[in-house]
Amino acid sequence: MVAASRPFVRLMLELCFPNVDADDSQRHALIAATLDLVERIGREIRLVGCWRNPDARERLTKGLVRAIDETGHDTLGLAYAPP
Numbered sequence: 001m002v003a004a005s006r007p008f009v010r011l012m013l014e015l016c017f018p019n020v021d022a023d024d025s026q027r028h029a030l031i032a033a034t035l036d037l038v039e040r041i042g043r044e045i046r047l048v049g050c051w052r053n054p055d056a057r058e059r060l061t062k063g064l065v066r067a068i069d070e071t072g073h074d075t076l077g078l079a080y081a082p083p
Contacts, residue, residue: 002038004038005034005035005038008034008037008038009030009031009034009035012030012031012034013027013030013031016030017030033067033068036067037064037067037068040060040063040064040067041060041064044056044059044060044063
């Protein structure tokens with residue numbers, strides 16, 4: 001795991017498993033999904049003008065939402081449900 005990804009992984013683990021201990025398969029699934037999202041974000045923000053371009057930001061947001069959906073929230077067995 002890249003050191004820059006650790007805060008994101010820690011945050012996701014705290015959000016998704018606040019009061020319960022996750023089993024290893026749940027933890028590994030969440031970590032893999034988080035690392036994938038961090039990698040996607042890193043790729044996009046390297047593009048010149050990404051943050052100044054509303055279309056690029058929207059594509060990134062939609063891509064992240066699709067990626068999260070593809071992980072199968074229920075399959076991960078996450079305790080966190082967004083409002």
